[in-house]
Structures are given as C-alpha cells and as structure tokens.
Amino acid sequence: MEVAKVAIVGYGTIGSGVARLLLNNSERIARYAGKRVELVRVVDPDLKRPRSYALPPGLLTADLDSVLDDPEIVAVMELVGDAESSRSVMLKLLDSGKDVITANKTLLAEHGAEIFKRARRVGRSIAFEAAVTGGMPVVAAITECLTANQIESIHAILNGTSNFILTQMEENDSEYAVALAEAQQCGYAEANPALDVGGGDTAQKLAILAHLAFGARVDWHEIPRVGIDVVDIDDVRYARELGYTIKLLAVAELVPEGLELHVSPTLVRHGTPLAEVRGAYNAVRVVGDAVGRVFLHGLGAGQMPTASAVVADLIDTIIGRSAISFRTLNFWPADVESPVPLRDPAKVPSRFYLRLNVDDRPNVMSEITGILGRHNISISSVIQHETEEDSSSNAVPLVIMTHTSPKGDVADAMKLIGQLACVHPGSVRMRVRD
Amino acid sequence: MEVAKVAIVGYGTIGSGVARLLLNNSERIARYAGKRVELVRVVDPDLKRPRSYALPPGLLTADLDSVLDDPEIVAVMELVGDAESSRSVMLKLLDSGKDVITANKTLLAEHGAEIFKRARRVGRSIAFEAAVTGGMPVVAAITECLTANQIESIHAILNGTSNFILTQMEENDSEYAVALAEAQQCGYAEANPALDVGGGDTAQKLAILAHLAFGARVDWHEIPRVGIDVVDIDDVRYARELGYTIKLLAVAELVPEGLELHVSPTLVRHGTPLAEVRGAYNAVRVVGDAVGRVFLHGLGAGQMPTASAVVADLIDTIIGRSAISFRTLNFWPADVESPVPLRDPAKVPSRFYLRLNVDDRPNVMSEITGILGRHNISISSVIQHETEEDSSSNAVPLVIMTHTSPKGDVADAMKLIGQLACVHPGSVRMRVRD
Numbered sequence: 027m028e029v030a031k032v033a034i035v036g037y038g039t040i041g042s043g044v045a046r047l048l049l050n051n052s053e054r055i056a057r058y059a060g061k062r063v064e065l066v067r068v069v070d071p072d073l074k075r076p077r078s079y080a081l082p083p084g085l086l087t088a089d090l091d092s093v094l095d096d097p098e099i100v101a102v103m104e105l106v107g108d109a110e111s112s113r114s115v116m117l118k119l120l121d122s123g124k125d126v127i128t129a130n131k132t133l134l135a136e137h138g139a140e141i142f143k144r145a146r147r148v149g150r151s152i153a154f155e156a157a158v159t160g161g162m163p164v165v166a167a168i169t170e171c172l173t174a175n176q177i178e179s180i181h182a183i184l185n186g187t188s189n190f191i192l193t194q195m196e197e198n199d200s201e202y203a204v205a206l207a208e209a210q211q212c213g214y215a216e217a218n219p220a221l222d223v224g225g226g227d228t229a230q231k232l233a234i235l236a237h238l239a240f241g242a243r244v245d246w247h248e249i250p251r252v253g254i255d256v257v258d259i260d261d262v263r264y265a266r267e268l269g270y271t272i273k274l275l276a277v278a279e280l281v282p283e284g285l286e287l288h289v290s291p292t293l294v295r296h297g298t299p300l301a302e303v304r305g306a307y308n309a310v311r312v313v314g315d316a317v318g319r320v321f322l323h324g325l326g327a328g329q330m331p332t333a334s335a336v337v338a339d340l341i342d343t344i345i346g347r348s349a350i351s352f353r354t355l356n357f358w359p360a361d362v363e364s365p366v367p368l369r370d371p372a373k374v375p376s377r378f379y380l381r382l383n384v385d386d387r388p389n390v391m392s393e394i395t396g397i398l399g400r401h402n403i404s405i406s407s408v409i410q411h412e413t414e415e416d417s418s419s420n421a422v423p424l425v426i427m428t429h430t431s432p433k434g435d436v437a438d439a440m441k442l443i444g445q446l447a448c449v450h451p452g453s454v455r456m457r458v459r460d
Numbered sequence: 461m462e463v464a465k466v467a468i469v470g471y472g473t474i475g476s477g478v479a480r481l482l483l484n485n486s487e488r489i490a491r492y493a494g495k496r497v498e499l500v501r502v503v504d505p506d507l508k509r510p511r512s513y514a515l516p517p518g519l520l521t522a523d524l525d526s527v528l529d530d531p532e533i534v535a536v537m538e539l540v541g542d543a544e545s546s547r548s549v550m551l552k553l554l555d556s557g558k559d560v561i562t563a564n565k566t567l568l569a570e571h572g573a574e575i576f577k578r579a580r581r582v583g584r585s586i587a588f589e590a591a592v593t594g595g596m597p598v599v600a601a602i603t604e605c606l607t608a609n610q611i612e613s614i615h616a617i618l619n620g621t622s623n624f625i626l627t628q629m630e631e632n633d634s635e636y637a638v639a640l641a642e643a644q645q646c647g648y649a650e651a652n653p654a655l656d657v658g659g660g661d662t663a664q665k666l667a668i669l670a671h672l673a674f675g676a677r678v679d680w681h682e683i684p685r686v687g688i689d690v691v692d693i694d695d696v697r698y699a700r701e702l703g704y705t706i707k708l709l710a711v712a713e714l715v716p717e718g719l720e721l722h723v724s725p726t727l728v729r730h731g732t733p734l735a736e737v738r739g740a741y742n743a744v745r746v747v748g749d750a751v752g753r754v755f756l757h758g759l760g761a762g763q764m765p766t767a768s769a770v771v772a773d774l775i776d777t778i779i780g781r782s783a784i785s786f787r788t789l790n791f792w793p794a795d796v797e798s799p800v801p802l803r804d805p806a807k808v809p810s811r812f813y814l815r816l817n818v819d820d821r822p823n824v825m826s827e828i829t830g831i832l833g834r835h836n837i838s839i840s841s842v843i844q845h846e847t848e849e850d851s852s853s854n855a856v857p858l859v860i861m862t863h864t865s866p867k868g869d870v871a872d873a874m875k876l877i878g879q880l881a882c883v884h885p886g887s888v889r890m891r892v893r894d
Contacts, residue, residue: 042774047608048752058607060788155605163605170781171589171597173492174481174771299757316481316768317595323733334750337608343675345788347604347781353492354779398651 028061033093035115036105037070037086040129042079043333044103048340049082052452055337059344060460067093078329090115092124101343103336111315112135120150125348127339129156129332132224133228135246138237138371153339158231159184161307161331163325163338168238169355175314177239179279181459184231185337186306186327187222188254188274190214192291192373193293193304195262196271204258207252214306224253225274225289232276232289237357239278239312242285243364250371260379261454264425268379271301284369290320292310293379293458299323300459319377372434377406377458378437380426382443383450386413397446401439403431421450427458464778467527470540471520472503474563474590476513478537479652482774485729489771490636501527505535512763524549528556533778537770538562539604547571550586553576559782561773563590564767569664572671575836576792585786587773591686592665593618593742595765596758602672602746603789609748611673613713615893618665620740620761622688622708623658626725627738629696636691648740659687659708660725666710671791673712673746676719677798684805685703685723695815695888698843698859699727702813705735706791709893718803727813727892733757734893785891806868811840811892814860814870816877817884820847824882828858829878835873837865855884861892 032268034041048065051111056062068085093099096227102124106112109132116133119126120141128134133141134157144154148402155165158260172404183189187209208224209215221227226246234247254274262421265272270293279286294301305310308326313319325331327395342348391410399403409425436455443449466482468475482489482499490496502519504527527533536558540546543566550567553560554575562568566593567575579586589599602611615622622641630637640657643649655661660680667680688708699706704727713720728735733755737743742760747753759765776782818824825844831838843859862870870889877883 043750051608051610054610055608058788116517162607162754163601166600166605167597168777171600171772172595172768172770173775174485175484176488243797297736299736302733303732314768316477316594316764316771318759318762318765320596321755321757323757325752330750330754331752334606334608334748337750338605341607345784346783350779350781350784354492361664368478 027056029064030059030061030100031064031066031098032101032103032340033067033069033088033095033099034103034105035067035069035119036107037068038107039078039107039329040336041068041070041334042077042104043293043329043428044105044336045081046079047333053307055341059341061344063340063344066099067096069093073099085179088154090118094118097123099124100349101125101127101340103340105336106130106131109133109136113141116141117144120144120148123148123150126257126342127153127156127336127343129336131157131186131227131230131234135233136390143360145352151343151349153343153352155339156233156332156335159310159324159326161334162308162310162322162326163335163424164235164322165238165312166455167322168235168322170351172314172317172320173445175316177280178315179311180235180239180277180310180312181260182232182235182276182310183273183299183303183308184228184326185222185274186308186325187215187219189303189308190306191223192254192257192274195257195259196266199259201259202255223255225251228274228276232278232287232416236278236287240280240285240374241365242289242363244368249287249289252291254291257291258454260423261379261456264295264381266377267409268407268427269296270294270374270458271296272456273300273303277299280366283373286369286371286374288371291456293456295460353438361422372437373432375430375432376459377430378428378436380428380440381454381457381458382424383421383452385420385425385448387448388420391424393448394443395447397439397442401431401435403436403439405430461490464493464495464534465498465500465532466535466537466774467501467503467533467536468499468539469503469524469527469553469701470538471502471511472539472541473512473763474770475502475504475539476511476762478539478770479515480513481767481771489775493626493775495778497774497778498628500533501526501538521750524552528552530558535559535561537774538564539770540564542572542673543567545753547575550575551578554582554584557582557584558583559768559777561587561777561866562589563770565591565661565664565668570668572792573794576793579786582714584683585777585783587777587782589773590766590769592668593744593758593760594762595768596742596744596756597769598744598756598758599672601754601756602669604785605790606654606746606748606751606754609750611714612747612749614669614673614711614744614746616666616669616744617652617712617734617742618654618662618710618760619708619740620759621649622662623737623742625657625788625877626688626691626706626708629693630700633693633697634795635693636689643681657687657689659685662708662710662723666712666721667733669807670712670719670721674714674719675799683721683723686725688725690888691725692888695813695859695890698815701843702727702841702861704728705730705894706890707734707737714800715803717807718801720803720805720808722805724892729894778879797893806871807866809864809866811869811894812862813890813892814862814874815888816858816860816884817855818858819854819882820856822881825858827880827882828877831873831876832860832862835865837870837873838863
C-alpha cells in the first residue's frame with residue numbers, strides 16, 4: 027500500500043488529539059485515504075511539557091526545518107495556537123511545497139488574504155474545517171453541500187465557552203461571575219476569558235462564515251459585537267418568564283440593503299432549535315433559497331472534536347479533494363472588493379428586550395412609553411412585578427418587550443429614556459429572536 | 461469559459477426543481493463548478509404533462525438515446541421515480557460513459573451492489589446525497605467529514621411525512637386518520653402512504669446509512685420496523701403527560717455484540733434536539749468516537765431541498781470531487797460479506813412505554829406487575845387516571861414506563877400479560893429514548 031508521510035507543527039491540546047487519532051486508528055484512516063498515512067514528525071519548541079498523548083520516541087522535535095526540508099512530507103497540520111507564529115509557520119510550509127491543514131481561526135480572520143494568496147502562488151492547498159466549529163462540518167456544508175443555493179442567512183452559536191456559561195446561569199440560577207468561575211474550573215474558559223465572553227472569538231468565526239457564504243470581506247473588528255459579560259442573572263430570569271433563553275448569537279443576513287452582521291446576546295424563544303443548544307455546544311442555522319433551513323449542532327471546540335475535523339481535512343488533502351475545493355472555491359482572492367456592502371446597523375430591525383430600573387412612583391410608565399411611542403416603537407409586553415410596600419429600595423425593574431423596530435430608533439429612544447429623572451443607570455437592551 | 465454539458469432523465473417534481481436551479485442560477489453554479497454548466501437535454505416519456513417549471517423549447521425529449529449517444533454530455537441526473545426503471549436507466553447511462561447523480565433511495569437500497577459494481581467496471585462515478593435526506597447533507601457528513609471517527613450510533617428522523625403527521629397529532633390533538641388526511645391535502649403524503657407511514661421508506665434510508673457509516677450490508681426488508689400507523693392519539697397524550705413526544709426513529713447502534721438496527725415509533729424526551737424536530741423536517745444525530753454528537757436538522761424531501769442536493773452533487777461531479785470520493789470510499793463493494801453482524805433484536809435493551817386496557821377491579825395491578833417482576837422488568841412510573849364511578853366501560857387504560865430491559869423480555873412479559881383475563885386486547889408497546 028502506498029504511504030503518505032505527514033507532520034504536525036504545534037504539539038498542544040489539538041496536536042495531541044490529532045496524533046492520537048493518526049496513530050491509534052491507522053487502519054481506518056488508510057481505508058479512507060487510500061494510502062497508509064504515516065506521521066513522521068511532530069514539531070514543537072517545547073520538548074518537555076507533559077502532553078495528554080505520549081508520542082513514540084523520535085517523533086517530537088523542535089526543528090521545523092526537519093519538516094520543511096523533507097520532500098517526502100506531503101501534508102502538514104499547522105496547529106500552532108498563536109496567530110502570528112501560525113502565520114509565519116504557514117508561509118514557510120507553503121513555500122516548502124506542503125499542503126496545509128489549519129485549525130486557527132484567528133489566522134484566517136486576520137491573515138486569510140495573505141496566506142491564501144501565497145498558497146495559490148505556490149500551487150498548494152489550505153484546508154480549514156477545524157478553524158470554525160471544530161468537528162461540526164459547517165465549512166463543508168456551506169462550501170460544498172449548499173453550493174446550489176443563494177445563502178440568505180446564518181444564525182449561529184459559535185462560542186462554546188459563552189454557551190456553557192449562559193447554560194449554567196440558566197440551569198443553576200447562577201450569577202455571571204459564578205458561572206464563569208465554574209467554566210474556568212471545568213476547563214471550558216481560559217484564565218483570561220476576554221476573547222470568548224467578549225464576543226471576539228464569535229466575531230472572528232462570523233467573519234470567516236460571512237466570507238464563505240457571501241464572499242464578504244470584513245475585518246472582524248468591525249463587526250458590531252456585544253459579549254455575554256453584560257448578561258445579568260436578572261435578565262436570564264425575565265427572559266425565562268417571557269418564554270425565552272439568552273444565547274450569544276452570531277448573525278449574518280443578506281437583505282436588499284446589504285449584509286447585516288452582528289454578535290450579541292439575544293433572547294431566543296424556547297422550543298426553537300437554537301434555544302435547545304446547551305452547555306459547550308455550538309450550532310449553525312443556515313437558510314438557503316433552495317434547501318430552506320439547515321441546522322447543525324455539535325461540539326465546536328475541544329481536543330477530539332477539533333482533531334476529528336483536522337484528520338478529515340488531512341484525508342481530503344491526501345486523496346486530492348482539498349486541492350480541487352481550494353482551486354475552484356478561490357477563497358480570499360487577492361485585491362477583490364467585498365461583493366456585498368455591510369448594512370448600516372442602525373437600520374436593522376429587530377424586536378428588543380429592555381430592562382430599566384425606574385422609580386416606583388406614578389407617571390413613570392407614561393413617560394417611558396411616551397418616548398417609545400414618539401419613536402414609533404410599539405410594545406408587545408411589559409413585566410413589572412409588585413414590590414413590597416416597605417421595600418427599602420426606591421427603584422424597581424421594568425421589563426419591556428417591543429415589536430420589531432430599527433435598532434437605531436430603539437437606541438435613540440433608550441438614550442432619551444436614560445435621561446429621565448425617574449430612570450436609574452444600568453438599563454439593558456437585547457435583541458429578541460422568535 | 462469551458463462548458464460542461466449535462467442532462468436530466470426523469471422530469472417530475474425533482475427534475476423540474478433541478479432544471480429551475482440550473483437555468484435560473486447559471487452564473488452562481490458556474491462559479492462553483494469552474495465551468496459553465498449547460499443543461500442540454502431533459503428526457504421523460506411524458507411530453508405533455510404540465511410541470512411546475514416551463515423548460516425552454518427543444519430541451520424536453522422522450523428519447524433517452526439522444527443522451528446516451530451524445531458524447532459531449534458528461535454528467536446525467538437520474539431522477540426517475542420508479543426503482544426498476546431507474547435501475548435500467550442507470551445501467552445504460554453508466555455503460556454510455558456518463559457520470560451519474562441519483563436521488564433514488566430505493567434504487568440504492570435494492571440495487572446498490574449491482575449499479576456500483578457497474579460504475580466501477582466502466583470507470584464512472586455515482587453521487588447520491590439527494591437519495592437519503594434531500595438537501596440535508598448527511599451523506600457528505602458521514603463519508604467525508606467524520607472519516608476520522610468510528611461512528612458509534614445514528615438516531616434519525618428520516619421520513620418527513622410521518623413526522624408531519626405525528627406533529628399534527630401532537631399540536632392539534634388530532635386522531636391519526638385526521639392527521640393523515642391533512643398530510644395528504646398538504647401534499648406531504650401520497651394517496652397510498654404505506655411506504656411512508658409503514659416505516660419502509662425509513663428502513664431503506666437506514667439501510668443506506670448503515671452501509672455508509674458501518675459498512676453493513678443489510679436488506680432493508682430485514683430491518684425490524686414498525687410504522688406510525690399504529691400510533692393512537694391516546695399514546696401521544698400519555699407521552700406528553702410523561703414529558704415525551706412520539707417520533708418515528710431509525711436507529712443504528714454499534715455495540716460489542718453487533719449492529720443494532722430498527723425503525724419504530726419511540727417516546728423521545730422533551731427538550732432533546734430530536735424531540736424538537738417538527739413538521740416535515742428530518743434530523744440525524746450521529747455519534748462518533750472523536751467528534752462526539754453531531755446533529756443535523758433540515759428538510760429531507762420536497763422539490764427544492766432535494767434539487768439543492770442534486771445540483772451540489774452535479775457540481776462535485778463536474779469538478780472531480782465525486783470521482784475521488786467514489787474511488788476511495790468504495791461503497792457497495794462486490795461480493796463482500798457484511799463486516800459487522802446484526803444484533804439479535806430480542807437482546808437489545810431499552811426503556812419501554814406500555815399501555816394496557818384493563819378491568820377496573822382489585823388485584824389487576826398486582827397481576828400485571830407480578831409478571832413484569834418475574835421477567836426482571838422494573839417499573840419507573842405508572843399512570844392510571846381516576847374513572848368516573850358511573851362509567852359505562854369496564855376497561856380503563858393503564859400506562860407503565862419501564863426501566864431499561866431487553867426487548868425480548870418485555871415482549872415475553874407482554875405476551876403473558878395479554879393472556880390475563882383482566883387485560884383487554886389492544887395493548888401498546890413503544891420504546892423510550894431519554
């Protein structure tokens with residue numbers, strides 16, 4: 027049987043998972059790849075750190091050149107965590123004639139155009155299923171399976187850490203800080219969780235999906251985003267009372283005015299598939315003009331789910347499917363303007379959930395609803411629970427659900443409402459999805 | 461730009477949808493195919509019947525030879541409904557050197573080995589994403605995206621008609637016959653719905669999935685199956701009271717003893733993704749040893765969703781991905797024994813829902829629970845509602861949920877219970893999935 031020699035660069039969590047799959051399941055992988063796939067080198071500057079998978083002796087090396095200079099190595103899995111190192115390694119691998127598989131979303135979001143241009147120039151391919159939602163095959167779904175469709179929208183839960191925290195808050199009635207600490211204890215959240223809970227990770231993945239589905243060229247920093255770090259347990263409770271759960275949604279929606287992109291905590295109606303996504307799971311809901319709604323749900327991160335996608339990409343690379351996809355799909359083409367304008371976020375309509383802390387006295391409701399009315403925002407429901415007569419606080423929460431209105435109008439109204447004497451600081455505004 | 465000439469054989473509902481996509485979206489399809497895709501012929505014996513899409517003049521013909529004899533036609537979409545005609549057309553197309561795309565599940569379930577052998581002999585490829593769940597890309601997911609995994613189980617809702625009827629029963633509290641009539645009015649069920657509601661369609665699709673995921677070679681007739689035509693509205697109501705909904709589940713599960721396959725109405729716990737699949741939708745839940753649980757949900761049939769999959773397969777065929785997949789995956793290899801034995805259905809454990817019509821008199825419960833106990837079947841919950849004192853009927857329904865027990869033991873116990881004088885005919889037994 028023919029042999030395909032391959033290497034791993036970056037021997038961290040994902041790298042260990044990939045090595046485990048390649049070495050433990052070589053027979054199955056050979057069946058799918060039509061060749062025996064031999065892992066001949068694993069490169070990492072740190073040779074000492076203990077890993078979850080013990081490599082056979084002789085495989086691990088700190089010498090990247092031993093891969094670059096070995097013409098028998100045909101495909102390399104680039105699993106370096108840091109985006110800058112990853113970029114530099116990618117370019118070297120491509121220049122040395124290797125087909126590359128990467129799991130690095132930041133690399134694609136920040137340097138996609140550069141590395142894809144280089145790969146085209148040197149005639150190599152890049153496969154990147156693992157970079158977006160780990161083992162859940164959303165890249166293949168959009169770029170290979172739904173090609174007969176104009177994609178109309180994507181609604182997605184793309185950050186398992188945030189979803190885990192929101193699920194903990196909902197199921198255990200925990201404050202945000204408690205749920206975050208629990209996520210850190212379980213290994214779902216990093217010591218510095220900012221990229222996850224602030225929505226940055228989700229925005230990077232959304233920028234990639236927007237490119238795959240719509241050809242959009244968007245800097246992920248420019249996608250309007252709010253993270254889950256603003257979500258209060260009170261909002262989780264009110265949402266439940268109203269029949270909703272709060273999810274960190276990434277949205278890409280094509281309308282005649284352009285492409286709407288945003289990341290924000292959103293009230294999602296109970297009983298819809300997105301609302302049922304719990305724990306560290308991801309989900310992507312894609313609507314295409316022919317296929318209708320397709321929904322994928324799975325683990326979007328973690329060692330073995332991500333390794334699953336890396337090895338599937340490796341097999342595709344070895345049998346030649348990746349080269350064909352890479353050539354025909356022409357991702358991140360050089361010097362091309364985004365074919366679709368981004369829509370002005372202020373114009374995007376939505377239903378909104380508003381929570382205000384207001385004085386418990388006459389006329390408050392009429393002042394607030396008056397401002398909403400003058401902005402043409404109609405109210406679909408209101409919650410104001412009875413307070414105890416001897417309550418020491420003079421502020422009570424008032425929750426308002428609006429009908430669909432442009433985001434800008436709601437923001438303007440909320441600004442005026444915030445200036446009312448009867449309204450205390452700390453108002454909350456979140457989108458609602460039915 | 462290069463041109464790829466293609467043809468459709470079988471101009472029914474799916475054929476019209478495919479023609480619509482090819483002719484209305486030629487620019488988008490050319491971008492994905494790297495060539496202009498030109499539909500040059502549509503073959504159907506019936507030239508008169510009105511269709512939902514009006515072809516340009518000159519395309520429709522009754523003459524299959526005009527496709528077979530045209531060497532410029534490289535790929536043909538075989539969309540003939542009837543499996544026998546489909547088989548004969550497929551063999552002719554392959555023999556004349558065409559790559560073929562099919563949407564016919566019965567063809568694969570009945571004649572997979574024959575047509576794949578022929579395709580290999582003549583060096584052509586067969587693509588068949590549309591044959592299992594229409595536009596929902598489960599074939600690609602299993603055979604291309606999850607190749608690093610040992611698939612451990614598949615739980616799926618594969619028949620949109622049955623799921624539509626069950627959803628109608630649940631949401632409108634309708635009897636089965638009423639819901640079936642409604643499905644027929646909406647065009648979801650055929651005049652003769654037997655293949656759908658009897659579970660045969662689901663069993664054919666499960667036989668295909670079991671081959672793709674486990675290499676199993678199983679005659680679909682041999683898969684134990686029960687359809688939804690046995691589901692009574694009373695069972696839907698009791699299930700709801702217990703926190704479940706009834707779904708027609710197809711199950712393939714690999715255990716050390718072999719592969720378990722069955723199709724049966726099953727109580728699925730509310731709040732799980734499969735329970736939330738409503739209306740004509742399909743869903744597939746796959747568990748792989750690396751990726752964990754991946755769940756797909758979408759329209760598994762219908763004109764445009766199926767056409768979406770056919771055209772994606774056509775693009776894959778034109779750019780050469782299908783040929784690679786066909787060659788390496790080696791589906792339905794000739795003269796190969798199934799690599800995995802089927803598990804004895806009697807040994808398969810499950811929780812069960814039992815509904816009995818029993819005399820409303822002392823000692824009934826102890827007789828029944830005595831038999832269950834002697835078969836080592838323990839009870840997790842019981843429902844017996846109070847009857848009116850002056851009720852004219854002497855039979856009352858008794859609902860029992862068991863803990864996990866082998867199916868054979870439960871069947872044996874139910875047989876003895878059915879012989880009790882206090883138990884009337886019409887007992888119901890369904891699996892439960894938590």
